[in-house]
Amino acid sequence: xxxxxxxxxxxxxxxxxxxxxxxxxxxxxxxxxxxxxxxxxxxxxxxxxxxxxxxxxxxxxxxxxxxxxxxxxxxxxxxxxxxxxxxxxxxxxxxxxxxxxxxxxxxxxxxxxxxxxxxxxxxxxxxxxxxxxxxxxxxxxxxxxxxxxxxxxxxxxxxxxxxxxxxxxxxxxxxxxxxxxxxxxxxxxxxxxxxxxxxxxxxxxxxxxxxxxxxxx
Amino acid sequence: xxxxxxxxxxxxxxxxxxxxxxxxxxxxxxxxxxxxxxxxxxxxxxxxxxxxxxxxxxxxxxxxxxxxxxxxxxxxxxxxxxxxxxxxxxxxxxxxxxxxxxxxxxxxxxxxxxxxxxxxxxxxxxxxxxxxxxxxxxxxxxxxxxxxxxxxxxxxxxxxxxxxxxxxxxxxxxxxxxxxxxxxxxxxxxxxxxxxxxxxxxxxxxxxxxxxxxxxx
Numbered sequence: 001x002x003x004x005x006x007x008x009x010x011x012x013x014x015x016x017x018x019x020x021x022x023x024x025x026x027x028x029x030x031x032x033x034x035x036x037x038x039x040x041x042x043x044x045x046x047x048x049x050x051x052x053x054x055x056x057x058x059x060x061x062x063x064x065x066x067x068x069x070x071x072x073x074x075x076x077x078x079x080x081x082x083x084x085x086x087x088x089x090x091x092x093x094x095x096x097x098x099x100x101x102x103x104x105x106x107x108x109x110x111x112x113x114x115x116x117x118x119x120x121x122x123x124x125x126x127x128x129x130x131x132x133x134x135x136x137x138x139x140x141x142x143x144x145x146x147x148x149x150x151x152x153x154x155x156x157x158x159x160x161x162x163x164x165x166x167x168x169x170x171x172x173x174x175x176x177x178x179x180x181x182x183x184x185x186x187x188x189x190x191x192x193x194x195x196x197x198x199x200x201x202x203x204x205x206x207x208x209x210x211x212x213x214x215x216x217x
Numbered sequence: 218x219x220x221x222x223x224x225x226x227x228x229x230x231x232x233x234x235x236x237x238x239x240x241x242x243x244x245x246x247x248x249x250x251x252x253x254x255x256x257x258x259x260x261x262x263x264x265x266x267x268x269x270x271x272x273x274x275x276x277x278x279x280x281x282x283x284x285x286x287x288x289x290x291x292x293x294x295x296x297x298x299x300x301x302x303x304x305x306x307x308x309x310x311x312x313x314x315x316x317x318x319x320x321x322x323x324x325x326x327x328x329x330x331x332x333x334x335x336x337x338x339x340x341x342x343x344x345x346x347x348x349x350x351x352x353x354x355x356x357x358x359x360x361x362x363x364x365x366x367x368x369x370x371x372x373x374x375x376x377x378x379x380x381x382x383x384x385x386x387x388x389x390x391x392x393x394x395x396x397x398x399x400x401x402x403x404x405x406x407x408x409x410x411x412x413x414x415x416x417x418x419x420x421x422x423x424x425x426x427x428x429x430x431x432x433x434x
Contacts, residue, residue: 206399
């Protein structure tokens with residue numbers, strides 16, 4: 001299985017047994033998530049902005065519009081950290097100290113590059129749209145030249161990447177197992193509700209099938 | 218209603234009508250969430266680390282252990298950006314361009330301070346535990362002096378704070394409303410699964426009531 005090479009900056013030091021560098025695992029986390037938190041520095045101050053993203057091979061596209069402050073600092077690329085976290089459960093131990101969370105996270109370090117080429121921007125928007133809802137791009141109106149101009153897109157190569165994963169039961173101190181306290185995992189899931197059409201959907205249009213999003217979760 | 222004063226760094230510039238600065242709204246987002254993404258700078262590189270947090274009044278406590286790299290840079294406080302994002306829905310428009318997300322997010326800027334006082338550390342762990350599960354602190358073994366020493370806690374004052382909120386239907390271009398495309402919102406929710414006890418829960422212990430977490434979601 002192919003791996004990302006950990007660097008001094010991406011090697012997981014704390015609890016290294018939770019670390020993963022293999023591409024398949026990293027990609028599966030990135031493909032299941034849809035929200036990332038992008039960190040960048042402006043005037044010495046770190047900022048962390050939530051935004052949508054999509055992956056294409058070893059590249060991530062992010063909506064730059066959510067980070068206009070970042071774009072102002074962008075010249076030949078801006079140093080960013082892009083983090084995606086999927087929460088899988090609350091881990092309830094017998095002691096306060098051992099409470100934890102089951103999760104899968106990916107951290108990507110690198111220089112984000114402003115996408116200026118129209119065709120690549122179109123490609124990125126295609127991926128954003130179909131990452132949210134598979135097949136959506138093919139049924140909606142696609143971007144005009146003007147809309148492409150109005151959209152800021154950043155590209156970030158998957159090169160310096162690590163994943164961190166915690167699974168399973170709490171790990172209590174041996175003597176605490178005799179305590180009469182419930183301990184285990186409460187699963188946390190991202191679920192979808194009943195689709196709510198807006199007021200102007202045409203009468204002939206079929207109800208949106210929420211199962212179309214099941215493939216992505 | 219009391220407000221946080223927006224500064225040059227926290228005033229929402231893009232889509233300012235989505236901004237909120239009132240304390241009640243900010244606190245309700247922070248109290249509903251449980252995972253934050255903390256950004257900090259080390260050797261010029263931004264890092265974004267997911268970690269648990271809890272609020273006490275106008276102060277946020279975070280588990281510093283998740284960011285040992287940050288702690289190494291900590292002296293008289295480290296500049297951080299703490300972001301909490303709650304996703305409420307996928308917003309499906311009739312054009313790719315107007316696809317969006319309903320969300321509520323809070324961004325806090327400030328200097329995080331390492332908590333060294335034992336009593337304050339205990340207070341923070343109390344809040345972490347009961348923020349995850351109301352009443353949990355009172356039923357588990359509380360931290361020993363040694364565990365307190367082994368726990369890194371950071372405190373961040375809520376001072377430079379802003380919230381950003383998107384709600385409601387997609388906003389399509391007028392001419393696109395005639396397209397035969399379903400449009401609206403697919404709600405996204407965080408839900409809890411059936412609690413899974415670990416293998417060593419004592420027979421007399423009652424099944425964990427997942428509704429105890431309902432108050433927090």
